[in-house]
Amino acid sequence: MKHTVVMTGASRGIGRVAAEHILRRSPNTHLLVVARQSAGTRLAAELATGGHTVSHVPADLGSLGSVRRAATEIRDRLDRSDVPPLRGFVGNAGIQYTNALTEGPDGLEATFTVNVLANHLFVRLLQDRFAAPARIVITVSDTHFGDFKHNMGMVPGPAWKSPDALARTGAFPEPDTTAAGRTAYSTSKLAAIYLVHEYARRLPAGIDAVAYNPGFVPGTGLARNAGPVSRFAMRRILPVVALTPLATSRDAAGRYLADVVLGTTRAPTGSYVDRGRAARSSEESYDERREGELWEAAERFTAA
Incomplete structure (x- = not known):
């Protein structure tokens, strides 16, 4: 049966690989990609080769107003039956800055806006248009563990604060530094896991x-402009690690993402999927009080 999957972050990297896998393995999928205007038009045309059904909606994920307009357009297309029933949303787009001072047009810190609030706004505005069974997949990061095993010293671990503080620039020490920008990134990925737990509790069955x-x-570039430890890791350790099971190739990571989206990887709602299997995320990522506070803040920040 024909159905629609909405996807952000499909233009490059693991998202591009995942999009190609989804279309090839699920011919009934209408992939609706969300991207900036010119990039989205080009991406949809490239993915549609071979007879695949692909369309796009323009959006700047750093602007909540733009995200709201994109989600509204998707709702309208669904209501007019211009696209088949909605069965999936993939929030794969993410961003990392070299400081914690970058402010978006809404007056909010840009990392938090793109990695947390944009996804939340899409989920909330589309949730009553999903046709069960449906699946929401949010790409997170094992940097949220905050230990050397998971980030090899390149990305500081999360530094949780109240959501109102995290949504503003300058939330971390020395906010003009790369370390602060990376802390904002790992913290935003922890926040995304918190919201996935809330979605599992609050969204309708199915x-x-x-x-x-x-x-x-x-090759993601997370360690550019890094300090001496990370630069040493880039020169001496990463070329070796990339050849070991500790690393994931772009092709494998994209295939794993497609597996999650298509339901090939078994993962009940609220799960954390580590590459090809459901696993346990960090101990810090299970905190119902923080999850509830973040939900309430995200609702406020994304209110029309």
Whole structure:
């Protein structure tokens, strides 16, 4: 049966690989990609080769107003039956800055806006348009563990604060530094897991929510402009690690993401999928009080 999957972050990297897998393995999928205007038009045309059904909606994920307009357009297309019933949302887009001072047009810190609030706004505005069974997949990161095993010293672990503080610039010490920007990134990925847990509790039966961790994927550029420890790791350690099971290739990470989206990987709602299997996320990521506080804040920040 024909159905629609909405996807952000499909233009490059693991998202592009995942999009190609989804279309090839699920011919009944209408893939609706969310991307900036010119990039989205080009991406939809490239993915549609071979007879696949692909369309796009323009959006700047750093602007909540733009995200709201995109979600509203998707709702309208569904209501007019311009696209088949909605069965999936993939929030794969993510961003990391070299500081914690970058402010978006809404006056909010840009990392938190793109990695947390944009996904939340899509989920909330589309939730009553999903046709069960449906699946929401949010790409997260094992940097949320905050230990050397998971980030090899390149990305500081999360530094949780009240959501109202995290949503504003300058939330971390020395906010003009790369370390602060990376702390904002790992903290935003912890926040995304918290919200997945809330979606699992709050969304109607038949709409599953899953957090997907691709693992360490070399070539993402997370360690550029890094300090001496990370630069040493880039020169001496990463070329070796990339050849070991500690790393995930772009192709493998994209395939794993497609597996989660298509339901090939078994993962009940609220799960954390580490590459190809459901696993346990960090101990810090299970905190119902923080999850509830973040939900309430996200609702406020994304209110029309």
